[in-house]
Amino acid sequence: MLYKRPKLVALVGPTASGKSVLAIKLAKKFNGEIISADSRQIYEGMDIGTAKSYRTKNEKRKMKNNILIIEGIPHYMIDVVKPDKEFTLTHFKKETLKIIKDIQKRGKIPFLVGGTGLYVRAVTDNLEIPKVPPDKKLRKKLEKEIEQGTKKSYHKLLKLDPAAKKFIDPQNPRRIIRALEVCLKSEKSFSQLRKKGEEFFDVLEIGIKLPKEKLHKKINQRVDKMIKQGLIKETKELSQKYSWDLPSMSGIGYKQIGMYLRGEIDLKEAIELIKRDTRRYAKRQITWFKRDKRIK
Secondary structure (H helix, E strand, O other), X not given: OOOOOOEEEEEEOOOOOXXXXXXXXXXXXXXXXXXXXXXXXXXXXXXXXXXXXXXXXXXXXXXXXXXXXXXXXXXXXXXXXXXXXXOOHHHHHHHHHHHHHHHHHOOOEEEEEEOOHHHHHHHHOOEEOOOOOOOHHHHHHHHHHHOOOOHHHHHHHHHHOHHHHHOOOOOOHHHHHHHHHHHHXXXXXXXXXXXXXXXXXXXXXXXXXXXXXXXXXXXXXXXXXXXXXXXXXXXXXXXXXOXXXXXXXXXXXXXHHHHHHOOOOOHHHHHHHHHHHHHHHHHHHHXXXXXXXXXX
C-alpha cells in the first residue's frame, strides 16, 4: 500500500496582493488554520509596519492558549520573538513543521501563507539547511562591509556561489551575510549545501497574481494607511528599545521612518521611499515565485 502524504496548502504572492484576506476565506471554507510565512511578522511589536492582519483590519488580537485568533481562525508564527532576537530559517522550519503536524493531527488543513519564498520552500521542499554554525568575528566583518549597501557583498557572494542568484535576494543583507558566512566557513557553496530532502506533504501551491498597476496602487494605499495607523509612533517606540542596526529595524518602513526621525530626510520623502522600496520588493517576490512551475 502506497503511503499517502498529508495535505498542505501554500498560498503565496507579493506583498499587498491580498494573501491574508484570501487565506482567512479559504481557512473558513475548508476547516483550516493559518501559518504565516513572513520573515517580518515573526517580530513582536512590529505590527503596523509588517501589515499584520489584525492591524490592517483594525481588529484587536485575541489570544487563546497563546495562539493568535483572527476572525475566528488560529494564526501561527506571528509575534514569535522580540525584534532583537535572532530567528533563523532553521528555527522557522522546525517550529512550522511541528505546528503543521499538530493541525493535521486534529483533522484540519494547514495553510502556509506568505511572501518569504525561502520560508515557504524550506517547508514544502523540506530544504536541508546548511549546518554551519555562526561565526561572530566573521559576521561582524561582513556586516561592516555591507553597511554602505548590498551590491558589493552580493557580487562577492555570486563569485563564490553563482547559483545563489536563484534564491538570495540582492537587497536582503541578512541572507547575503549568512550565505557568505556558509561559503567562507565550509569552503563549499551555499547552494551545494542547501539540498532538498524527502518531501513530507502533498502540497497544493496557489499563487496570487495582480496586474502591475493594480498591485502598485494597493502598495501605495497600504503605505498611506500605515502612516495613518501610527507607523511613525510605532517606529519611535521601537527605537527606544532596540538598535537601528538590527536586521528587524532595517526592514522596509522602519528603515525609512528611522531616517525621518533622525532628521536625515523629511516625512514626504520617507513615505515615497517606503512606496518605492515596497514596489521593488514586490517585483523580486514575483520573480522568485514565477520560477516555480508548481504554483497554480
